[in-house]
Amino acid sequence: MRSGPLDAETILTATEDVLRRHGPAKATVLDVARVLGVSHASVYRHFPSKAALREAVTRRWLGQARDPLAAVAADTRQAPPERLRTWFTTLFTTKRTLLSEDPELFATYRVLTAEHSSAAADHVAELIEQLRGIIADGVTSGDFASPDPTATARTVFAATMAYHHPAHAPEWQTPGAEAALRSICALLIDGLRPR
Amino acid sequence: MRSGPLDAETILTATEDVLRRHGPAKATVLDVARVLGVSHASVYRHFPSKAALREAVTRRWLGQARDPLAAVAADTRQAPPERLRTWFTTLFTTKRTLLSEDPELFATYRVLTAEHSSAAADHVAELIEQLRGIIADGVTSGDFASPDPTATARTVFAATMAYHHPAHAPEWQTPGAEAALRSICALLIDGLRPR
Numbered sequence: 022m023r024s025g026p027l028d029a030e031t032i033l034t035a036t037e038d039v040l041r042r043h044g045p046a047k048a049t050v051l052d053v054a055r056v057l058g059v060s061h062a063s064v065y066r067h068f069p070s071k072a073a074l075r076e077a078v079t080r081r082w083l084g085q086a087r088d089p090l091a092a093v094a095a096d097t098r099q100a101p102p103e104r105l106r107t108w109f110t111t112l113f114t115t116k117r118t119l120l121s122e123d124p125e126l127f128a129t130y131r132v133l134t135a136e137h138s139s140a141a142a143d144h145v146a147e148l149i150e151q152l153r154g155i156i157a158d159g160v161t162s163g164d165f166a167s168p169d170p171t172a173t174a175r176t177v178f179a180a181t182m183a184y185h186h187p188a189h190a191p192e193w194q195t196p197g198a199e200a201a202l203r204s205i206c207a208l209l210i211d212g213l214r215p216r
Numbered sequence: 217m218r219s220g221p222l223d224a225e226t227i228l229t230a231t232e233d234v235l236r237r238h239g240p241a242k243a244t245v246l247d248v249a250r251v252l253g254v255s256h257a258s259v260y261r262h263f264p265s266k267a268a269l270r271e272a273v274t275r276r277w278l279g280q281a282r283d284p285l286a287a288v289a290a291d292t293r294q295a296p297p298e299r300l301r302t303w304f305t306t307l308f309t310t311k312r313t314l315l316s317e318d319p320e321l322f323a324t325y326r327v328l329t330a331e332h333s334s335a336a337a338d339h340v341a342e343l344i345e346q347l348r349g350i351i352a353d354g355v356t357s358g359d360f361a362s363p364d365p366t367a368t369a370r371t372v373f374a375a376t377m378a379y380h381h382p383a384h385a386p387e388w389q390t391p392g393a394e395a396a397l398r399s400i401c402a403l404l405i406d407g408l409r410p411r
Binding site: 172173176177181182183186201207209211216 | 367368371372375376377378381384396400404405406407408411
């Protein structure tokens with residue numbers, strides 16, 4: 022039996038351990054309670070169902086990829102075109118690192134993300150909001166022309182899909198993948214310049 | 217027993233019928249010979265192995281999506297920017313039609329395309345060559361700036377991945393998918409303009 026207070030973060034870390042060792046089929050409330058040496062009631066106190074637990078750990082995983090991006094989006098020392106390029110490169114390298122460090126866990130979270138589509142949709146909405154901020158800053162600075170920064174954010178996000186959608190993960194390790202992403206960014210940034 | 221000469225095209229059509237009815241696990245030489253009412257030796261005369269037969273039917277399927285595109289690429293009555301937009305819209309709508317007409321057959325060919333990666337690579341190389349032609353024409357006409365039309369072709373192909381890679385097929389029927397592709401094309405075309 023473990024000692025000390027049982028908080029949500031501890032439960033989620035144990036859930037990820039279970040996922041890492043046993044894949045997406047495991048990670049029920051009972052599995053996690055067993056690993057922590059606590060009653061399942063004390064897990065239910067934080068997460069009222071298996072679905073809630075799995076959704077919460079999925080949201081934590083997605084947030085992990087999102088936090089370094091928020092820092093880039095807010096870094097007004099970088100001019101908006103350079104910031105847009107850095108943002109996409111950071112998104113790509115962060116996801117590629119998560120994949121290469123633990124391919125099975127990456128695959129497990131891909132299954133969970135498909136199961137919890139509202140977590141995935143919220144994640145994408147937050148990424149689009151970060152991009153919108155960079156594009157709006159570019160409009161203010163005169164670097165970009167965009168009548169609708171949210172729509173433009175969606176367009177540049179869709180145009181870089183091959184470098185962040187997990188369906189394309191098998192190609193991320195190929196030589197030249199990052200250079201190819203940079204070529205797309207360069208073309209998009211040129212396309213955004215006022216004329 | 218069927219009568220008349222047995223040509224490769226007849227065999228491939230029968231192979232596609234077998235695939236349509238039974239999925240990718242079927243479509244061996246024996247299955248196809250049975251459907252045609254011929255000996256398996258007469259199928260082997262055209263396709264020396266199961267792998268050769270399956271690769272040939274995959275190449276025919278991929279070619280089906282490619283032929284209308286060749287016509288667009290060669291249509292010099294359209295200015296290069298408009299031709300590029302038409303080319304990508306045709307690629308998208310052709311694939312979406314194949315998907316909506318027979319989703320199981322589309323899924324079957326996705327399995328076959330993964331099995332025969334050289335057929336898939338050759339297909340992409342031919343598409344890139346068509347795009348290269350449009351971009352080179354745009355450089356000649358002064359509509360586009362590109363130091364390397366083949367590299368630019370690869371970049372615009374990668375930037376539209378969500379609208380032709382079958383991993384994204386589930387999203388092709390959503391309202392706004394074609395408009396989203398057009399927004400990417402508009403941004404890419406602006407990015408290609410000389411400055």
